[in-house]
Amino acid sequence: MADRALRGVGLGSKTFEDEQGVEFAERRQIEFDCPKGHHFAVTFALEAELPTEWECKKCGSVAVRSDGVVGEEKETKPARTHWDMLRERRSIPELEDILNEQLTKLRESDRLY
Secondary structure (H helix, E strand, O other), X not given: OHHHOOOOOXXXXXXXXXXXXXXXXXXXXXXXXXXXXXXXXXXXXXOOOOOOEEEOOOOOOEEEEXXXXXXXXXXXXXXXXXXXXXXXXOOHHHHHHHHHHHHHHHHHHHHHO
16 A cells, blocks of 8 residues: 555645646736725736626725725615505505504403403
């Protein structure tokens, strides 16, 4: 078994392939500015879709692109409230009936004490 051992090599940590004939993707750097004054650059492939925001490497704040490119604002729906969901399931007269039933139960339980 000793004759098959790879001496002086950390298994799994190195590759013996060379970079000859390997063509790397073209790249470009996009610079970002953090609201806390940090400035940094991130490297992207040329064909990659470029983000307009990136997390600051130093403080974790949301940094924006230095070149002034801003993203499109997405149309957002207003948050559905409990009342909105209730109105999808019940009509106003039904809700009034339920309210009256619950008030009656509450008043009757007060008389017991």
